[in-house]
Amino acid sequence: MTTSSKNSNIHAVLLVGGKGERFWPLSTPERPKQFLKIFSPKSMVKETADRISSLIPKTNVHYVLPPHLVDSLKQEIAGVKNKNMIIEPQGRNTAPAIALAARALRDEPDAVMAVLPADHLISPERTFLADLKTAARLAKKGYLVTFGIPPDRPETGYGYIEINKGQPLGRRGFKAKRFREKPDLPTAKRYLKSGNFFWNSGMFVWKVSSIIQAFREHHPGIYKGLLDSAALSKAPTLRSYEKLEAASIDYAVMEKARNVAILPAKFRWDDVGSWSALERHLSKGLDKNTRIGKLIVLDSEGCIAVAPQGEIALLGVRDLVIVKSGDKVLVCAKDRGADIKKLLARRTR
């Protein structure tokens, strides 16, 4: 069989939701970040699917997404089957999305399910797949495994997970000691120095039965809404889904569970969470500005200029993000990218 080298006991669950705000105006609700082609000629969701294709057969790759992104996904993932699309009635953060996926896979309780956001940059593929297999082995033992990313800078924009060095698991894993919120800079520097703190990658590997059990224990609301026997007797509707708490999986489950394992990642990872992340992945020109598209510069540096079509000209400015998409233009201080959501909230006023 052609899939002989593939592991049919692993399912991948790609999270394809998202509001499309962080990369506005290039991203929009109809074209969120995972559908952008910023770093390669392929969209990020296609990159994510291709990355696992040598390990996990297509029939085991599932996409959780809202109804309005179905057509976009079909365009990106040629031949994707309807049964591989798990439709969220609406975006309600990661916990309900993951519960929906667990529900869809409930008939294979011992199967391993890898939850992968569709909008992260990961390389090299081979290293990632090796780590994924290592994580799957830990998951088989009943752990809720999360990849911990070794920090290379005192990042204040991510949550951290502290490992329990005294409790190694398998060859490379550790029991989790504690989840930490986004730190201030001195704390982030301390985390970086200690070596016991890892970035929370938002990528998880567990058995279907383990995560269902974890919802049952730690978030009865979502469990009752989607996973108990009464809930399983009827399809989730927009109305029933709206009642679920829009909680992150970290908050709903991971911070509370005692069987959480951290696997320090060997692969390179970036969630590319805001425009300023582009500086880490695109080369700067001689003029010290990062660009996508045509750029003219005089006496300007440290800027990120994005105009896939058209032309941007900078004169006497620094440390700005400038994005032109269609008829829309964003001009943003480089350290304010996280506030684009707030900015967009003003559009409807």
Place this chain on the structure above:
Amino acid sequence: MTTSSKNSNIHAVLLVGGKGERFWPLSTPERPKQFLKIFSPKSMVKETADRISSLIPKTNVHYVLPPHLVDSLKQEIAGVKNKNMIIEPQGRNTAPAIALAARALRDEPDAVMAVLPADHLISPERTFLADLKTAARLAKKGYLVTFGIPPDRPETGYGYIEINKGQPLGRRGFKAKRFREKPDLPTAKRYLKSGNFFWNSGMFVWKVSSIIQAFREHHPGIYKGLLDSAALSKAPTLRSYEKLEAASIDYAVMEKARNVAILPAKFRWDDVGSWSALERHLSKGLDKNTRIGKLIVLDSEGCIAVAPQGEIALLGVRDLVIVKSGDKVLVCAKDRGADIKKLLARRTR
């Protein structure tokens, strides 16, 4: 006669050339500033023509312009006659353009000719026309009259003209004492305080014979190229025109002539020489940013945002000019508008 109130002894010469660089990317070589509709539903050239229409008959209104702007002018000035368009083979600054106009009017040596840039803001119309008549009276006496604009700020972007207070001319004019280059700020402050210094408006009123004589005396090159009897025997060609010095009329004539009169203007004037001038003419929003088109703002002030079509969003920035026109975007420090020419010179590299 319907034109009985109009003065057929005055001609208007509207300068319609220009590279379209100062207001790039809204202005372009094909659509320089005088064709923009920034401050009113009418273009600036149409405003200029309409402003004088009650005083000067249409047959006496001449437009100096390069060939590629002829169609645009016809669209703006309905019914403009070919004989009222004086075609510059190419843009070579104001002195050759004015000499071309004087050449076209040479058969009326005693007629008064008012040279008016087509891209200045002037109001009120009635005051302007009264000043124009006053200037024409001085011109009739043989003076080369220029409107001096009483400064209301220590502007360092304009040239100044010093009047000779001891030599009043007519009721309101003065002999010119000296032309001054763009001053530094302390000098500009001194000029402002003294009351004897006026901005050089670039608007001139003189008899046809006076300006021809002035070229003869002060710029023999242009005189021989366009105005002496040998030159008059043949039409100027691109080749002959290219040989003329691309000099301003100030440099070629006004700074040297001894019969220059200054008429302090009673009208309000702005040459709107750069994007930052928009702040003086458009109202700021409550959020302290000047706009044309749709603007969303968070924590940003002192910006000038121009997007006749589309939408600009500002986050955490200040004192910037942002202009979106078609697929082009300019982001410029507000005090660097004068360097757009330098910026554009980089486009071809």
